[in-house]
Structure formats: structure tokens, C-alpha cells
Amino acid sequence: MDHTGIALLDIIFFAMVAGFLILRLRSVLGRRNGDENSERWRPRTSQTPAPGAPRSAEPLPDNVTRFPDRAPGTEAPAAAPGTVEAGIAAIRSADPSFDPKSFQQGARAAFEMILGAFAQGDADALRPLLGDEVYRSFSGAIRDRKEAKQTLATTMIGIKSAEIVAAALQGRDAVVTVKFVSEQVNVTRDAAGAVIEGDPNRVETLTDVWTFSRNTRARDPNWLLVQTSDQH
Numbered sequence: 001m002d003h004t005g006i007a008l009l010d011i012i013f014f015a016m017v018a019g020f021l022i023l024r025l026r027s028v029l030g031r032r033n034g035d036e037n038s039e040r041w042r043p044r045t046s047q048t049p050a051p052g053a054p055r056s057a058e059p060l061p062d063n064v065t066r067f068p069d070r071a072p073g074t075e076a077p078a079a080a081p082g083t084v085e086a087g088i089a090a091i092r093s094a095d096p097s098f099d100p101k102s103f104q105q106g107a108r109a110a111f112e113m114i115l116g117a118f119a120q121g122d123a124d125a126l127r128p129l130l131g132d133e134v135y136r137s138f139s140g141a142i143r144d145r146k147e148a149k150q151t152l153a154t155t156m157i158g159i160k161s162a163e164i165v166a167a168a169l170q171g172r173d174a175v176v177t178v179k180f181v182s183e184q185v186n187v188t189r190d191a192a193g194a195v196i197e198g199d200p201n202r203v204e205t206l207t208d209v210w211t212f213s214r215n216t217r218a219r220d221p222n223w224l225l226v227q228t229s230d231q232h
Contacts, residue, residue, distance in 0.1 A: 087167030149191035
């Protein structure tokens with residue numbers, strides 16, 4: 001087969017892969033398909049390994065906020081105003097399909113996906129996952145990094161916990177805040193490949209507080225990251 005034929009096969013292959021990823025993402029975040037008992041996200045686990053970082057760490061404990069199960073047809077006791085439980089109850093009153101346990105799992109996947117896309121400088125992948133203000137911040141940082149000819153490598157060693165710390169119904173919008181504690185290796189390099197920030201051989205424990213929101217009345221209610229903060 002000549003080079004033209006090989007190139008054509010490559011194009012077809014990558015087009016099929018891209019099509020699969022798009023369909024996969026659209027099916028997992030915020031799209032109703034008859035299964036009203038699970039939260040929908042757009043998970044992607046691609047990540048940029050940091051040179052020299054450990055690559056085969058054992059999975060960390062899957063610690064999540066525990067919400068007691070209750071028998072079908074029974075009502076949960078009224079939660080105290082201002083608590084996470086009260087916020088979840090308010091969200092469920094607007095969207096009975098909301099499940100905090102499934103939400104936490106989706107949030108973990110979204111956390112890895114967003115960090116991976118940010119490290120790779122993929123603003124297009126970030127656009128459908130972020131609110132306008134957060135997107136402007138992230139895309140601006142990506143633009144500045146590219147203009148400085150710098151690269152960021154992020155290796156997610158593991159997420160130690162993903163805890164819902166706040167929940168509320170604000171008008172039509174469900175708003176849920178999650179505190180992530182993760183272990184990562186982050187390294188920024190200049191155009192020559194020299195490390196200018198971070199250590200490829202050091203694992204950091206980081207705490208990030210992210211707030212997600214979605215319109216409970218929208219036909220395709222995608223969760224968006226609308227606020228971020230970190231605690232170091």
C-alpha cells in the first residue's frame with residue numbers, strides 16, 4: 001500500500017475514534033435516556049503523564065460521602081435547614097432523578113477529565129464542561145502558557161476522597177459543591193524542557209473545592225463547573 005493509502009486509513013481511523021469519543025461524552029453527561037436513577041456526566045480519563053512520575057500506584061481508598069439508603073416508598077426524615085441533606089432534598093424536589101452517590105462518581109470522573117484537558121491545553125474539550133467564567137479563566141491560562149512556550153504535565157495518582165460539602169436549589173439551578181482530596185504530580189517546563197515549577201519525582205496532596213451547577217428544567221441538563229478554589 002502506498003503512502004497515500006496509509007494516510008487515508010489513518011484519517012479514517014482517527015475520525016472513527018473521535019466520533020466514538022463524542023458519542024460517549026454526550027451519552028454520559030446530562031442526557032436523559034430513560035434511566036432516571038443515575039446522574040449523567042462526560043467522563044474522560046485521559047491525562048498527561050509527568051516525566052519520571054510513578055505510573056503504577058495502587059488505587060487509593062474510594063472515600064465518598066455516605067448517604068443512607070431507604071426502602072422504596074418511604075420518606076426520609078426532614079433535614080435541618082442549611083445542611084447538605086436539606087440541599088439535596090430541595091434538588092430532588094425539582095429533579096427526582098438526582099442521586100448524590102452517582103453524582104459523586106460522575107464528579108470524580110469530571111475532575112480527572114478537566115484537569116487532564118487543562119494540562120493538555122485542550123480548550124475545546126473544556127468548553128462543554130465549564131461555566132462561562134471558569135472557561136474564560138482556564139482558557140486564558142492555557143493561552144498564556146502557550147504564548148510563553150511552556151508545557152504542563154499532570155499525573156493523577158489517585159483521588160483520596162470526593163465529598164459533597166454543600167448543595168442547594170437556586171431558582172431552577174441545582175448547585176453542588178464537592179471537596180476533592182487528590183494526589184498529583186504537576187510539572188511545568190519551558191520551551192527547552194527545563195523544569196520551572198514542580199518536581200517530577202514528588203507527589204503532592206492537593207485539596208480542591210469545585211462547584212457544579214445545572215438547570216433542572218433544561219431538556220439536556222448538563223452539569224457545568226462554575227466555581228473553583230483550592231486549599232494547600
